Amino acid sequence: MIRRDDVSPSRKLSSAALTLFLVGLLTFVFRVLAQEQPTPSKAASNRSAPSPAAGASSQPIAFSHRIHAGTNAIPCQLCHTYARRGPVAGIPSVQRCVQCHQTVTPEEPEVVKLMAYWKDKKPIAWVRVHDLPDFVRFTHKPHVAAGVACQTCHGDVAKMEGAVQTESLSMGWCLNCHKERHAPTDCLVCHY
């Protein structure tokens, strides 16, 4: 039986509310126009050079890779434990950080922040730095198994404060490496 959904009664908007709403929109336009350059769309930022938003300052905690991976030479997979076991490398859990920092430099201001998260049992919402488009099915495990060094894609993290994207992570960039190493280059390896 044909049924068209009833047109739901629209909300009664008072004129004041509507005006406020439209003025809000206008303000927004001006704010956008005031920016000198339009911000690149998400997909574009993935393909182009390192994203500027990825510095340590934008992260909820100013975590330093330099101190951990550089000065203290902690192996990557001690914290990014899932890299050899699954598709994502995994950001360490709060628990993993606390295991060391209970005793190691608990007085550092950034570590105090960490301890606050732990006390509240709240997760840390890190800003994503390496983000592939949703139509790419990248998985870490085979890359780690094939002996590709973490630095190949993630740069010399040991010298960075916050992680930044150093490679373009574009399809051509992936393919160059796949070709060099005689890894499969069929579209269906990554796109499905």
Add this chain to the structure above:
Amino acid sequence: MSLLDAGNNGPLVERVGRRTFLKLLGAAAPAVAASACSPIPPERIIPYVIPPEDEVPGVATWYATSCRECPAGCGMAVRTLDGRAVKVEGNRDHPVNQGRLCIRGQAALQGLYNPDRIRGARRREVMNAAAGQSRLTPVPWEDALAALTDRLRMARQDGRANRIVIVTPLLTASLDRLFDAWAKALGARRLRYEPFAYEAFRAASRICFGRDGVPHYELARADVLVSFGADFLETWLSTVEHSGGFAQARRLRDGRKSRFIHVEPRLSLTASNADEWLASRPGTEILVALAMVHVILAEGRSQTIPAAEVTTIRNLVAPFAPDAVAGRTGIPAQTITNLARLFSDPQAGPGRSLAIGGGVAASGSNATGTQVAVHLLNYVAGNVGTTAQFGPDASYGRASTYRDMADLVASMRAGEVEVLVTYEVNPVFTLPGALGFDAALGRVPFVASFSNALDETTARAHLVLPTHSPLESWGDVEPRAGVRGLMQPVMEPLFDSRHVGDMLLDVGRRLGGDVSAALPSGDFYKYLGSQWQALHSQAKSAASFDDFWAEALGRGGMWSAIAAEKVTLSAGIAASSFVTAELGGTAGAPVLMPYPSLHFYDGRGANRSWLQEIPDPVTKAAWSSWAEVHPDTAKALGAKDGLLVTVESDHGKLDVPLLVNAHLTPGVVAIPIGQGHREYGRYAAGRGVNPIVLIDPAPEALSGGARWLSVRVRVTPRALRRPVPRLQASEQQFDSGVAQVVSLADLNAGRLEAPEPHRSLYADHKHPAHRWGMAIDLDTCTGCNACVAACYAENNVPVVGAEAMYRNRTMAWLRIERFVEPSAEGSGTRFIPMLCQHCDHAPCETVCPVYATYHSDEGLNAQVYNRCVGTRYCGNNCPYRVRRFNWFEPDFPDPLHLQLNPDVTARSVGVMEKCTFCVQRIQAGKRQAKDENRPVKDGDVVPACAQTCPGQAIVFGDLNDPQSRVSQLGKEARGYHVFGELNTRPAIMYLKKIVSPPGAGTNRT
């Protein structure tokens, strides 16, 4: 009300001023456009605070549990990713379904992620007492449970505990015991209500064998199967189990195969799969069964029964010689005689055949008589104890009867029920309208509903206590003696709901005193554990309880073989009398057949968008209700297909579009059950009609069952065209040769045309490592749609809705086509699953201007979404019509989006998509093999459709491996390619359906 005349103070334009308004409107447009281009906030990664052990993000964890979509109790394996369930499959180790699931089981996920699930407890608040207006408003759990406790306490204090009634569905095992204990502690009445409770079946078992039970059937062992209306491929008893057994018996072995004859007025899905469909007059199936018994005894073909019993039965069936019944049933006497002979082949020995009865055809006033006749037929052929076994009885024997529900309605109406507690039942919808449950509910002062969906009954409740969905719950099920399946939560509860067992125990404790003392302490999980501790001591296992429990959880339960018990014919059988069904209404008017739907069962599946969207396998209609009539009946009514008609009985009336179906006994109006919900959610509410309102509410006299087949109806055409959306325009294939058949005789004699050799101007593709291919056996495909639902679930296939379906749109990657070509060769219906053929010479590939579709070196026809620009050339050039274009952005309303498989890209608007042979599973299989440092084995990669196929008709594998099952099947003489003459060289090999002419035997050598 539009924006322009909103508000109470006159049109908005007048108040703001026209110029100001236009200015504002003009300014709004670029603002909206600008906001569409605004930067997307950076994505966040939120890791665990404390990571769960053994859990790797992005790696699936599987949990064994049990399906609760119907009482069949199939075992399930649920794939969870990052804490949410994304796919359900059958549990391979489970004795009931052996790794397979039906369409309803596949859609269980949409029960969990039902966007219309009730979130948090609700209590009815009176808005306007004078006008009788009230509504359900959110209330804290504490208040809700206190409200129920208070009501129960009040009723009990004044010694009116017997005025408390608890209605649950047919529960089994621990939860059933807890409900019983709760009801007993309160002193309340309890009912186990199932709309399809097989009352007549059980009554017949009592009459014939003195045993109130539903036997276990072994369809796999039956060389000859005769069904009197039993829709065992749709809803009858345990469909997945029976589909599997049926396919096993049907599979060609040494040039022989089983034979299946179906007697029913309508060509149902089950009837479509019969070698012979005998269209009976409604309510006369009993005569066919009795005439068969008559022939078997008259010709001395009865097996393994004493002479005294032969005499008793012969006297009973004396008036039912084939000649005497042929006129009344509409089936020729010779056909019945031949059928009886086939059924009781003395050379085959006893127990090689099976008769089953049920469905709407055997649910009239003579339902018990029909089932007695079917039992007798099995008895004289020596099938009782072999193909029909008492002992491993189905749990249905414990369901309340329809008469119990009718009695409940009477006491409600008389004001004898003070508190009604319902748990996941919907009697307002499933009981006949004329029984007056709806009105009687108004006389009950307090109704509490444990339910997670706002169905018609829950919408009338005073208190709504949302329950966990089965996939969030602990529990166990006992579908038949000897099988105890476990249920475990596969994820954290999505919403603010609670386990019904916990709520019962909580309320029990709040009541205190004797109630609290009579109930176990702790929560339901603890109670479940105590039940299994008892099983552990019974099992006398050497393992500790913890090991025993962990093993049972991993396996999905525990099961043991139960031997068939010997039953003897009751002496009381001699008093049986047999009549045809009585039908109310004007003599000669069309007979109403409301039939249970493959998709919706009794209506409980109606709010699942997959079940609405996937077309019904027989009519190919979706998202609606319809009334099927024979063309002759339509002509007599003066109505055409698509015309709205009023169907009216003495008990109710409804308006429904007519659907002309040639495969129906003339003078029958068939309407599917399941639609016509007033409530129940966005996909179900206000859609279609509920034919249950038309039937006679009086129960069947002998068994107390509902009489689905009970009325003749007045059908009045209205001057309104309301065609239903149908996804296949014609059931003819016009010599296209899509679905092919071969006769058994030709096959055995080797008379098959050899396919033409392929010639090509192009160089052949090279497939160095693998070449993936599929074989689909049309002889065991029953058209049950399970594969289609599995594909929707696995591949994030969007739902387009009814409006789009009117334009013949669908996004299904896999569809079942149905063709009917009656011929001398035999059964006319052919089902063929149609999906991307992954052609070697694919017409789609050559026309893509951007190389979005190409041939992979593993033989896959690849579709790269990010490269696709949406020219749709490929879809237009595909002869199989299997490519789907996203005209709109797909919509997965919250929380349905949580079901999306993260291993498959969710496509967006403007992109072409189609079957990928589940390439994500191919990649996973290859990766696994690589991890284990071995080559890919046959069976490592199983696409979702092949995985769930109850008939195991779909086989997938590597054609480069000569030992793989798919390569072996490819050598079969029955193999053919659809449109082979186009030289597309598909990777899918279909095996022709094997047919044999009416009256043929099993070709036993």
